[in-house]
Amino acid sequence: MNGRQTxxxxxxxxxxxxxxxxxxxxxxxxIAATENEISPAAWPLIxxxxxxxDKAYNGVTVSLATPSAALERIKIGQHRTSSQSRVTVVAVxxxxxxxxxxxxxxxxxxxxxxxxxxxxxxxxxxxxEAVKILISPLALSLSAVERGSTLLFTGHSAGAxxxxxxxxxxxxxxxxxxxxxxxxxxxxxxxxxxxxxxxTTPLPVHGDERSNHQGSLFLSLINDSCLQICLxx
Numbered sequence: 001m002n003g004r005q006t007x008x009x010x011x012x013x014x015x016x017x018x019x020x021x022x023x024x025x026x027x028x029x030x031i032a033a034t035e036n037e038i039s040p041a042a043w044p045l046i047x048x049x050x051x052x053x054d055k056a057y058n059g060v061t062v063s064l065a066t067p068s069a070a071l072e073r074i075k076i077g078q079h080r081t082s083s084q085s086r087v088t089v090v091a092v093x094x095x096x097x098x099x100x101x102x103x104x105x106x107x108x109x110x111x112x113x114x115x116x117x118x119x120x121x122x123x124x125x126x127x128x129e130a131v132k133i134l135i136s137p138l139a140l141s142l143s144a145v146e147r148g149s150t151l152l153f154t155g156h157s158a159g160a161x162x163x164x165x166x167x168x169x170x171x172x173x174x175x176x177x178x179x180x181x182x183x184x185x186x187x188x189x190x191x192x193x194x195x196x197x198x199x200t201t202p203l204p205v206h207g208d209e210r211s212n213h214q215g216s217l218f219l220s221l222i223n224d225s226c227l228q229i230c231l232x233x
Contacts, residue, residue, distance in 0.1 A: 038219070042217055042219070044081035044082050045081060045087070045152060045189060045191060045217065046191055046219065046221070048079055048081055048087060048089065048152070049089070049091075049152060049154035049191035049192075049193075050154075050193065052075065052077065052079075052089045052091040052152075052154055053091055053154045053155055053156040053159065053160075053192075053193055054156070055075060055091065056073070056074070056075045056091035056092060056093040056094075056155065056156075056159060057093050057094065057096060057156075071134070071137050071138065071141065073092060073093040073096070073100065073159070073162075074090060074091065074092050074093070074134070074138070075089075075090075075091045075093075076088065076089070076090055076091075076141055076142070077089050077091075078145070078149065085148075085149070085150075086146075086148070086149035086150065087149060087150045087151075087152050088142070088145050088149050088150065088151050088152065088185070089152045089154060090138070090142075090151070090152070090153050090154070090163070090166070091154050091155060091159070091163075092153075092154070092155035092159035092160070092162045092163045092166075093155070093156075093159050094155065094156045094157035094158045094159040094160070094194075095157060095158050100158060102126075103126040103127070103129070103130055103158065104126055104158050104196075105126065106124070106125045106126030106129065107124055107125065107126065108125045109122035109123065109124070109125065109200065110122065110123060110124075110125040110128055111123075112128055112165075112199075114132055114176075115128055115131050115132060115165060115168075115169050115172075116168060116169065116172045116173070116203070116204060117169075117172035117173035117204075118172075119172050119204050121199050121200060121201050121203075122199060122200040122201075123165070123198055123199040123200075124161065124196075124197070124198055124199070127158070127161045127162055127165055127198060128165065130162050131162055131165045131166055131169065134162070134166065135166075135169070135176055135177060135178045136177050136178070138166070138178055139176075139177035139178040139180070139181040140177075142178070142181045142182065143181050145185075147184045147185070148186060149185060149186065150185060150186055150187045150188070150189065151182060151185040151187070151188045151189070152188075152189045152190070152191065153166055153167045153188075153189070153190040153191075153192075154190070154191050154192055154193075155192050155193070155195075156192070156193045156194055157193075157194050157195070157196065158196065159192075160192030160193055160194055160195035160196075160220070161192075161195050161196055161198045163190060163192050164190060164192055164195055164198060164203060164205075164218075164220070165198065165203070166178070166190075167188070167190035167203075167205060167218065168203040168204050168205055170182050170188060171203075171204050171205055171216070172204045187215055187216060188216050189216055189217040189218070190205070190216075190217070190218045190219070191217065191218075191219045191221070192219070192220050192221070193220075193221050193222075193223075194221075194222055194223060195220050195222070205218040
């Protein structure tokens, strides 16, 4: 060890620095071999998502409307990238304490009633319950955002699972308060890091062909040393 003492960093720190070592799940049916398979135009969003996922672990919720207890693990902020004029980021924190851990431990399978429209699937019960609680207060917060921007969902670990379900919710229904609010955004993307297993079949992330958001990007980036991957391999 060359006599040098090293300090182990928490798993959620410096997400942007691990991107080159990630497997990139571009769609449910495809795993990219290298980051070169991702469009160069996507990388500014990927780095923004990584930074916001990291910051979601720290501080108090930043909401654009009246704060809600349901939003305590979410940070909402507006940013600019070189390729997007304005990006509204919804970043979901991963496991920070006992309360979040109890959500993770509700790992039985449940039907996604009220989350994935009429689509049949079986999903992680704890993550489903978290999403159901978030739908209405998140819609209220996003209603304060100026229209014409891009909406980006992101998160790390358990936060990645919840962000993915929120995105899938928008892709599978048009009748919820959140779906109606999100319809005012020019584009909707989801870029997550180290997501654990969420459902027994792939989430509906492509949406209706008639949707205004057909250019949506869904990426799940996974470091080959993530605990979830080690347990499943």
